Every structure is written in structure tokens, then in C-alpha cells.
Amino acid sequence: MGVRSGIIDAYGDYEDVLRDIRRFTSLAHGSDALTKALLGNYALLDKGRPLEGLRNSIFQTALSRDSRCPLCERSQVCALDHFLPKSNFPEYSILADNLIPVCERCNRLKGDEFGRADGLLMFHAYFDEFPDIEILLAEIEVESTVSVRYSLHQSDEIDNSTFKRVEKQFKVLDLFGFYQMEAVAELTDQIDLYDQTYDSCGDTGLRSILGALARGAERKGVNHWKAALYRALSRNQEFCGGGYRKLLAAPMT
Ligand SMILES: [Zn+2]
Structure with a gap:
């Protein structure tokens, strides 16, 4: 029960975590068993598994942007990126807000980048607006x-x-x-x-x-x-x- 309520709290804190990533420590920090269990949840989004519908509806959101990747604005989406990488933040491995449809190239290049050192996160497709001043x-x-x-x-x-x-x-x-x-x-x-x-x-x-x-x-x-x-x-x-x-x-x- 402790873990379950911890994860529900973590879901509620997601936007605060995005605002100040350096102050945040993962719920699973230091526990290999818990990390493994939480990462295992991601397989629930596979075809035929209980959360397949979640995966499908996330890809539907990409249709509204012409199925272009929100990170590069160029290529077609084909993968789900964990905005906060699941290896570092396994509690968010199946949180819809943390799953962004992106292209293969951006998914590969972004990798596990999340700004631990400088606190700077990339632009989150659901929570951030890219600047509309010409830069x-x-x-x-x-x-x-x-x-x-x-x-x-x-x-x-x-x-x-x-x-x-x-x-x-x-x-x-x-x-x-x-x-x-x-x-x-x-x-x-x-x-x-x-x-x-x-x-x-x-x-x-x-x-x-x-x-x-x-x-x-x-x-x-x-x-x-x-x-x-x-x-x-x-x-x-x-x-x-x-x-x-x-x-x-x-x-x-
Ligand atoms: Zn891309």
C-alpha cells in the first residue's frame, strides 16, 4: 500500500517535478526491486495488454499535429518517448502525461537526457509552449x-x-x-x-x-x-x- 500511495502522490507532483527537476529524487531511488517492478508496468501498453488503449489514444493526439514529431517538427511520430526517462523515474513509466509521441530520430538522440546537471529540460509537448518570438x-x-x-x-x-x-x-x-x-x-x-x-x-x-x-x-x-x-x-x-x-x-x- 505504501508504494501504491507513493506513486499516486508522485503522479500528483508531476508538474512540480518538471518545474524543478534537480530537487526531485525518484521514489524508486536505491531500490532495484521497485525499479524493476515499475519498469515492468510499461509492457502493459503492448498490443493485447490491459493498457493498449492508452498507447493508442496517445498516438491519436499526434494526429492533431499532422503526426509530426513535436521535438523536431519534421518527421513522423513512431515511438513513445518518456519525457522523464523511465530508467531514472520508473514511477512515471506509464503516466500518460510523461509519454510523448515522437519520431525515431528524436527518441534515439534524446535518450535518457533530463537535465540532472543543469536543471534544463527540453520542451514538454503537453506543458510547454515553444517561444513565439522570432529566435x-x-x-x-x-x-x-x-x-x-x-x-x-x-x-x-x-x-x-x-x-x-x-x-x-x-x-x-x-x-x-x-x-x-x-x-x-x-x-x-x-x-x-x-x-x-x-x-x-x-x-x-x-x-x-x-x-x-x-x-x-x-x-x-x-x-x-x-x-x-x-x-x-x-x-x-x-x-x-x-x-x-x-x-x-x-x-x-
Ligand atoms: Zn523528431
Whole structure:
């Protein structure tokens, strides 16, 4: 009974734990037997087991975001991430609030990261809002090829700890490199559209299409990787003046 009520209390404390992770010690800390028993509960979510419905309903929530992973906003969800890793916090191994549908890549790269050392947690898909102030910038370079480089820029409107969490999320998930590759691939796919637009309406037409694509992507958030990409492209004179053709010469770097 002691363990059962301890777990119910832990469930009630979940949001407090998220607020100050460093002060929190797991209920199972130091007990291998209890850790093992709590971890074993996770198998209850398997197909044909009593909590299969919980797994299914969590994946349903992903449909509302187009089934895109909330951590990278790019790939399809296919796994459940334990926001607080189950190896460190086995009491939350089947708490729905702690189970986030994510993509394979983010699940692998996030691993057991939870901010024990610096207290900084990544963004929780159910409890946190990613900042809606523009901090993700894309820089476009048109030379022998077109290259895209992403970076984060601090804003006075965002507190330091929030900005550090964003930086941490980008670092742990290697999002700069990931978005850079995705951006070049996305633009290369659109080269025919750019050609047609440029031929009929010139650089003004191309600028306007790219601006519209930026506004469309901003509906997903001003810091969505496509929003930053198209904002930068629509302002880039060389790209809009025909430099986009150099995409065809682009080895992805
Ligand atoms: Zn992802």
C-alpha cells in the first residue's frame, strides 16, 4: 500500500517535478526491486495488454499535429518517448502525461537526457509552449551553390533560462544540421516552381511566392524551420534574382 500511495502522490507532483527537476529524487531511488517492478508496468501498453488503449489514444493526439514529431517538427511520430526517462523515474513509466509521441530520430538522440546537471529540460509537448518570438534564423549563401545555415539569436523578450532550454534542445537533437539538410532537399524539390515563377514574374514574383510560403509555415510557429527558411529566402536578392538555379549544383554540405 505504501508504494501504491507513493506513486499516486508522485503522479500528483508531476508538474512540480518538471518545474524543478534537480530537487526531485525518484521514489524508486536505491531500490532495484521497485525499479524493476515499475519498469515492468510499461509492457502493459503492448498490443493485447490491459493498457493498449492508452498507447493508442496517445498516438491519436499526434494526429492533431499532422503526426509530426513535436521535438523536431519534421518527421513522423513512431515511438513513445518518456519525457522523464523511465530508467531514472520508473514511477512515471506509464503516466500518460510523461509519454510523448515522437519520431525515431528524436527518441534515439534524446535518450535518457533530463537535465540532472543543469536543471534544463527540453520542451514538454503537453506543458510547454515553444517561444513565439522570432529566435531561429536561417542564413542563405548563394555562391557556387546555395547553402543554408541555421542559428539561434537571443531576444530581450525571452528570459535566459527559456533561451537556454531552446539551445539545449537544438544541441541534444542536432537540429541545426538536421534542418540544414532538410532545407536544401526541400528547395531542390521546388526548383521547377521557382523557374516558372521567375520566368513569368521575375524576382518580384519569386519574392512574393517565398513570402507566402513563409507566412504559411509561420502558422506552425514563427520558429518553425520552414518559416525561418522562407523568410530568409524571400529577403535574399541573389536567390530571388536567379541564384536559386545554383541549387542544382548543390552537393549537400
Ligand atoms: Zn523528431
